[in-house]
Amino acid sequence: xxxxxxxxxxxxxxxxxxxxxxxxxxxxxxxxxxxxxxxxxxxxxxxxxxxxxxxxxxxxxxxxxxxxxxxxxxxxxxxxxxxxxxxxxxxxxxxxxxxxxxxxxxxxxxxxxxxxxxxxxxxxxxxxxxxxxxxxxxxxxxxxxxxxxxxxxxxxxxxxxxxxxxxxxxxxxxxxxxxxxxxxxxxxxxxxxxxxxxxxxxxxxxxxxxxxxxxxxxxxxxxxxxxxxxxxxxxxxxxxxxxxxxxxxxxxxxxxxxxxxxxxxxxxxxxxxxxxxxxxxxxxxxxxxxxxxxxxxxxxxxxxxxxxxxxxxxxxxxxxxxxxxxxxxxxxxxxxxxx
Amino acid sequence: xxxxxxxxxxxxxxxxxxxxxxxxxxxxxxxxxxxxxxxxxxxxxxxxxxxxxxxxxxxxxxxxxxxxxxxxxxxxxxxxxxxxxxxxxxxxxxxxxxxxxxxxxxxxxxxxxxxxxxxxxxxxxxxxxxxxxxxxxxxxxxxxxxxxxxxxxxxxxxxxxxxxxxxxxxxxxxxxxxxxxxxxxxxxxxxxxxxxxxxxxxxxxxxxxxxxxxxxxxxxxxxxxxxxxxxxxxxxxxxxxxxxxxxxxxxxxxxxxxxxxxxxxxxxxxxxxxxxxxxxxxxxxxxxxxxxxxxxxxxxxxxxxxxxxx
Numbered sequence: 001x002x003x004x005x006x007x008x009x010x011x012x013x014x015x016x017x018x019x020x021x022x023x024x025x026x027x028x029x030x031x032x033x034x035x036x037x038x039x040x041x042x043x044x045x046x047x048x049x050x051x052x053x054x055x056x057x058x059x060x061x062x063x064x065x066x067x068x069x070x071x072x073x074x075x076x077x078x079x080x081x082x083x084x085x086x087x088x089x090x091x092x093x094x095x096x097x098x099x100x101x102x103x104x105x106x107x108x109x110x111x112x113x114x115x116x117x118x119x120x121x122x123x124x125x126x127x128x129x130x131x132x133x134x135x136x137x138x139x140x141x142x143x144x145x146x147x148x149x150x151x152x153x154x155x156x157x158x159x160x161x162x163x164x165x166x167x168x169x170x171x172x173x174x175x176x177x178x179x180x181x182x183x184x185x186x187x188x189x190x191x192x193x194x195x196x197x198x199x200x201x202x203x204x205x206x207x208x209x210x211x212x213x214x215x216x217x218x219x220x221x222x223x224x225x226x227x228x229x230x231x232x233x234x235x236x237x238x239x240x241x242x243x244x245x246x247x248x249x250x251x252x253x254x255x256x257x258x259x260x261x262x263x264x265x266x267x268x269x270x271x272x273x274x275x276x277x278x279x280x281x282x283x284x285x286x287x288x289x290x291x292x293x294x295x296x297x298x299x300x301x302x303x304x305x306x307x308x309x310x311x312x313x314x315x316x317x318x319x320x321x322x323x324x325x326x327x328x329x330x331x332x333x334x335x336x337x338x339x
Numbered sequence: 340x341x342x343x344x345x346x347x348x349x350x351x352x353x354x355x356x357x358x359x360x361x362x363x364x365x366x367x368x369x370x371x372x373x374x375x376x377x378x379x380x381x382x383x384x385x386x387x388x389x390x391x392x393x394x395x396x397x398x399x400x401x402x403x404x405x406x407x408x409x410x411x412x413x414x415x416x417x418x419x420x421x422x423x424x425x426x427x428x429x430x431x432x433x434x435x436x437x438x439x440x441x442x443x444x445x446x447x448x449x450x451x452x453x454x455x456x457x458x459x460x461x462x463x464x465x466x467x468x469x470x471x472x473x474x475x476x477x478x479x480x481x482x483x484x485x486x487x488x489x490x491x492x493x494x495x496x497x498x499x500x501x502x503x504x505x506x507x508x509x510x511x512x513x514x515x516x517x518x519x520x521x522x523x524x525x526x527x528x529x530x531x532x533x534x535x536x537x538x539x540x541x542x543x544x545x546x547x548x549x550x551x552x553x554x555x556x557x558x559x560x561x562x563x564x565x566x567x568x569x570x571x572x573x574x575x576x577x578x579x580x581x582x583x584x585x586x587x588x589x590x591x592x593x594x595x596x597x598x599x600x601x602x603x604x605x606x607x608x609x610x611x612x613x614x615x616x617x618x619x620x621x622x623x624x625x626x627x628x629x630x631x632x633x634x635x636x637x638x639x640x641x642x643x644x645x646x647x648x649x
C-alpha cells in the first residue's frame with residue numbers, strides 16, 4: 001500500500017533533537033548486587049518453592065510441639081501403637097486409625113476405646129508422634145544451624161587470616177589444613193562422638209571439628225583473588241587499616257560465596273546428626289531428633305510403617321529444600337554464571 | 340610430576356600417622372574398657388588378661404608397640420573375637436563390602452551418565468527436569484532412609500528380594516547395592532549434565548555439526564568423551580559416600596561387611612577393631628583421593644598438577 005503524502009501534513013512531524021546527555025542516560029534503575037541476585041533467584045521456581053516449604057517446616061518445628069497440647073515424652077501405655085487418625089481426612093479412607101491387629105484390619109481406636117485423635121499415631125510407649133516429630137525436627141535444625149554457624153565463623157576467620165596476611169602465616173596454616181583435609185570427615189565425627197558424653201553438644205562439636213576446613217579453603221582462595229585487585233590497593237594507598245580493608249572491601253565481596261557454602265553445610269550437618277543417631281551413637285533416648293525417630297521407626301517398620309514414614313518424609317523434604325535453595329543461590333550469586 | 344607425587348606421598352604418610360596417633364590416644368580416653376565384660380575375674384586373672392592383650396604396660400610403651408606393629412601391617416588382636424587378629428577379621432569381611440561397593444559404583448555411574456546425557460541433550464524439557472529432580476533426590480535422601488524404604492517395600496511387602504543377610508548369592512546384593520548406588524548416580528548425573536552443556540557449546544561441536552555428523556555421533560563420540568574426563572574428580576566424594584553408606588546400609592541389610600563390623604565394634608568397645616577399621620577406611624579414602632589427583636593429570640594433559648606455575 002502506497003502512502004499518500006498529501007494525507008500526512010507536515011505539522012504532524014516533530015523534529016528529533018539529538019541530545020548528547022541522553023546517550024549517557026541510564027534508563028533502568030541501577031541495581032545493587034543483592035537486588036540483581038534477588039531478581040535472578042526469583043526466576044528459579046524450585047528455589048522459591050523450597051524457601052516457602054522450608055519456612056513452613058521451620059514454623060512447624062517451632063509451633064508444632066504445642067499444637068495439640070500433648071507432650072512428646074509423656075507415656076500412655078493404654079494408647080500405645082495407635083496408627084494415625086486425622087479428623088476430616090479419616091473419611092477418605094486414609095489416616096482413619098485402621099491398623100492390623102492379629103492379622104485383621106481393625107479400627108484400633110475403637111478396639112482400645114480411645115476417643116482422641118493422634119494425627120501421626122503413637123509409638124510403642126504411647127507417646128504422641130506428632131509432637132515428637134516436630135520436637136525432633138526442632139533439635140535437628142538447631143544442631144544443623146549451630147554447626148553451620150561455627151563452620152562459618154572458624155572457616156572465614158582461618159581462611160581470611162591465611163589468605164590476607166599470606167607469607168609465612170599462610171604457609172604454616174595451609175600445611176596444617178593439607179594434613180587435616182586428608183582425614184575423612186566420617187572417621188573424625190565418629191571418633192569425636194565416642195569420647196564425649198552423648199548429647200547435642202557432642203554432636204555439634206563432632207560435626208564442626210573438621211567442617212570448617214572446606215569453608216576456610218574457599219574463603220582463602222577468594223581473599224587471595226580480591227586482595228590483589230586495584231580497589232584494595234587504592235584503599236591501602238589512602239592509608240586504610242587492615243581492619244577497614246577486611247570489613248569494608250573484602251568481606252562484602254566474599255559474602256555471596258560464604259552464603260552459598262553455608263546452604264550446603266546445613267543439610268550435611270542434618271545428615272550427620274541423623275546418621276549418628278541412626279547407628280545409635282548420636283542423641284540418646286528419650287531425646288527426639290529426626291535421626292532417633294527414624295531409628296525408632298526402622299525397628300517397628302514391619303508392623304507400623306507410619307512411625308518411620310513421617311520422620312523420613314520430613315528429613316527428605318528438608319534436605320531437598322536446602323539443596324535446591326543452595327543450587328538457586330549459587331546460580332543467583334555466582335558471578336561466573338551471570339548471563 | 341615426580342616432585343609432586345613425592346610431596347603428596349609425604350603428606351599421605353603424615354596424615355595416616357596423625358590419624359593412627361589420634362585414634363590410639365582417643366581410644367585410651369574412651370569411657371568403658373574392652374575387658375569390662377570380664378567382670379567376674381579376680382585381680383590376678385585380670386592381670387593375666389591384661390598382660391595377654393598388652394594393656395598392662397604404660398601408655399607410651401603400648402603406643403610404641405602399636406606403631407611398630409602397624410608399620411609392619413599388623414593391626415593387633417581383637418578383644419571381643421577371642422584370639423582373632425584384626426587383619427583376619429577385616430579380610431574375612433572385605434568381600435561383601437567390596438562387591439556392594441563395586442556394584443553400586445558401576446550401576447550408579449552408568450545410570451547417572453545416561454541421565455546426565457539425556458538432561459543435557461534435551462535441556463529445559465521434561466526429560467531435563469525429570470532427571471535433575473531425580474539427581475536432587477539422590478543427593479538429598481539419606482542412604483539409610485532410602486535403604487529402609489527399599490527393604491520395607493521391595494523385600495518385606497512385595498517379597499521380591501531377600502530382606503537381608505548374605506546367603507542368597509547375587510540376589511542378596513541387589514537391594515543394598517541400589518541403596519548405595521543413589522549417591523554415585525546423583526553425583527555423576529549432575530556432573531555430566533553440566534559438563535555436557537559446556538562441551539556442547541564449544542567450537543568443535545559446531546564444526547562437527549557443520550560437517551554433517553548426526554546427533555548420536557556428536558553426543559557420544561565428540562561430546563561425551565570430553566565431558567567424561569572431569570568425572571574422575573567426583574570419584575573422591577563418591578568413595579567417601581560409599582564408606583559412609585556402607586556403615587548404615589550393611590547394618591540395615593545385616594550384611595557381614597566391614598561397615599557392619601565397624602559399628603558393632605563401637606558398640607562392644609573393641610578398641611583394636613575400632614582402630615583397625617578406622618585406619619583401613621582412612622587409608623582407603625586417602626589413596627582414592629591421591630589416585631584421582633594423579634589420574635586427572637594423566638588423562639587430561641590440559642591440567643597441570645603443579646598448579647599453573649611453570
